[in-house]
Amino acid sequence: MRRGSRMEDKGSLLIRGGTVVTATGRVPADVLVRSGRIDAVGPDLGVGEADVDRVIDASGCWVMPGGIDTHTHLAHPIGRLGVTTADDFYTGTVAGAFGGVTTIIDFGLQEQGGTLTDARDHRFGVIDPDAIIDFGFHLIVTDVNDGVLAEMGDLIRSGFPSFKVYMTYGDKKIGDDDLILLLEVAGEHGGLIYAHCENDCAVTHLIERHLAEGKTGPAYHATSRPPEVEAEATNRAIMLAELAGAPICIAHVTSSGAARHVADARARGVAVAAETCPQYLVLDSSVYDPGAGCEVAKFVCSPPMREHSHVDALWDALADGSIQQVSSDHAPFRYEGQKTGGCDNFTQIPNGLPGIETRLPIVFTEGVASGRLTPERFVELTATAPARLFGLTEKGRIEPGADADLIVVDPEREVEITADVLHSDVDYSPYEGMRLKGFPTWTISRGDVIIDNGVLTAERGRGRQVERIPIDPANLP
């Protein structure tokens, strides 16, 4: 893979007068950036305006690591429906930068009969010309064979240590037999399986029954995928990982049952980590009101939003450490022309919500500002833990030598959400009307100010592939 030079002269930047918040503490301090990296952090660095190329006055603001979003679907084709997610790697990473994200890990999809290496090379060619922030990608395994198992070791050692699997979803589904093989190989070489957990037999059965009963509108998407199908598959994936002696990360936990399986497994020492997403933290199953007609399609994602008791359980799991990260699962589709394709048949609605830009603000507002999470836990959930979980050695912390990926946030500044104030190429926001704090005034990526007091200043394609190392199960967050 091509990587840019580390030695280019990127100048120097002093972020002065703010409160530096990391996963382990908060302290009034200045941050000095040189050549794209953090050079020094402290209350009195002895550096004046004349000594640097630029000074940002962060008085009253919090200086935090840029967000790392390990679950985005940009330019992601849904072959079955003939649609592609509405953001490409330019609009999607621009939206991310406005929302305080400085690194994404997206996905590269293995074609049936194709190799993972081809999937990697093809995807790199799609991302690299467009991304304005740094990127990695997980390889989605859809077709397990001897060739795939044989190429995994080299991929893991060359910066691609994580593999996504779907336990449901038609021809992308991986059965238990193949999942065991993938886990064994991943465990042997320092790989990590990242699993979408829903019981495929149960989902398929429930969809067929709903359709046979004439329950075809968008609201029935949710009742075709109840919490039990998620909890069962989550437990099964964890058990298989335990059996194989391999680490596993459970994608988008939405229910108390799944969260409990994760917590129980961690308590007995299994190398399991889990994420949840903002939509499951601020929305509940009331969005699936049959009386709302096709508008409900705006909220169709898998797993779906749950009854409110699950929402509370997820916040508890974030606070007590049994869920370790919040990603967006950004899978944006336009309402007109994409979501509306399934007004009369929920199986034809592309699954997913836009969320890359609102992820940090939602967790900030509903977590930190409301007192459910400490500021340090916010940083841990959105940056430090994702870096550790997915092998990003240069990201997610504010320490000398780390990449200067930073956000400067005025904790009091509030934005009312509409699709128009956001930057995704979609015609709605699931969070329309919410008032959110936590948007950055400045976003800095490897020392470059890419959002400058609300103005985009990044060049298309400036993002680089991130360095990633194999995963040490003993080092999971």
Ligand SMILES: [Zn+2]
């Ligand atoms: Zn996803």
